Amino acid sequence: MSADTVDVLRHDDEREPDPAFGLQVAFSATVGAAVTVVWVAAGGEDFWPRWVWFGLAVLLVLHLLVRWAVLTPPWPGKALRIGTTVLVVLSIIDVAIWMLTGANDAFWPLWPMIGYGVIAASATAVVHRHRLPGARSQQLIERVDELTRTRSGALDVQAQQLRQIERNLHDGAQVRLVALTMQLGRAEARLEDAGDEATLALVRRARVEASAAIGELRDLARGIAPPVLADRGLAAAAESLGKRAAVPVVVETRLGERPAPVVEAAAYFVVSEALANASKHAASSEVRVSLEQDRRRLVVVVADDGPGGADPLGSGLTGLRRRVEALDGRFAVASEPGVGTSIRAELPCVS
């Protein structure tokens, strides 16, 4: 169910008071009172103002019925309410005919009204057998709300956990390895003084290995939760990615308040992956990265002027699409051969 459908359904809940109806009630009351006064002033014979009252009341009932029928969720709940409205209108017409023809006979409109009632009751029964669509829509709305909430909660938790893993790496394994290289370095210095070349070579190789391990951990941590993103936010992180890329990159940002970490991370990885692709495939003369944020969304566009022809179903782009869509975002890739590749991600960022 798309967000638009939910919006339409929600209309039903938000029944705000109708100012037009209030005006109509006031108008009817005034006219009713006025004609009654005229009737009293004219001597109070045959109570004709009842016709005015009746007409005004019919208009009010029609207004309420139409409003009730129109502000219903779509089929078949709507059909039921419109049908009921038509039957009530028919009943009113019958009663009006009965009154116009003297209102002296037996109340014959009773019989058609019973018929209408039976029709309305059986229609209602049929619709209820289809599990009362109004209530079902309500359930769906609640379910969608719940899923949206829990999913975004889960993603937030995941983003926090990734950040925590990065912290743990930084404060745990990486610190120990750095301490190890320091100690190996000091050992090297002493072996150098002692002139033990063979052991020195071994220790030096051990230190180089430890340094390589630190380098690999650093790349790993950066892939999990880039520190500059957490430290400085999206603009600095995009700038940093641009400087690291193997192609010339122009970064333009128009960002407001920092979005949720999970949204920031998604935007970051869109830029990162797109720049990696541009560096890998495209002999681009320039890649433009644009990050724009307004009150409701963050739009990321990465466009190159390379040869185009990127496969939107490739693993990298599919991964990005999933990441963006998990946040209710939209993801589009345009890659005409000869025109260049443009990747656009739109991420909702209302907290």
Add this chain to the structure above:
Amino acid sequence: MRVVIVEDHALLREGIVALLREHDVEVVAQAEDPEGLLRVVRGHRPDLAIVDVRLPPTFTDEGLRAAIAAREIHPPLAVLVLSQYVEPVYTAELLSSGGTGGIGYMLKERVGDVRAFMDAVHRVHAGGTALDREVVAELVRGRDESDDCGLDRLTPREREVLGLMAEGRTNAAIAETLVVTGGAVEKHVTNIFQKLGLPVSQGDHRRVLAVLAYLQASG
């Protein structure tokens, strides 16, 4: 040389302190957070601060900000920033910070290469520059991208020399690293400055600044 160490991990702090003491460097104070650094700088007026980027309370870039703030309090303070990451954004901030003392920005694991690390400590203390080769590589890459720059006119050897210069090495150190004579290095340096259209400046430090200014010009 009077040095203050700011590092929140005791294991690393003690390692660096031991290493410095083995090389007869006086460690006047140790601190664990930005507050501590500023207090020591006000109180002891050290020559050099060796600062970890990630410090309490938020463990983001407090160390970097604290180092910049410390130079505002005490402009001659030389600063050697150590980090487990190098960030081009931070390089630019450090190099454009106020103060007159030397500046260094290196990966933490380089401390293990004792001779190079002590070399960097002395260079920064003497008002020079010590940038990690990763920092330089990123600067060169950033500069390389912009067209109409002279970098593609350099020979591979000249590029190597340029990188070492940008790290802050002296001619003698460059000669040692590349296993060539001092005269050969000087010739490369002259060629590089000519090809990049830089004014030949006297003194190692000013030369580094010229190269860095050139590399950073790409933005």
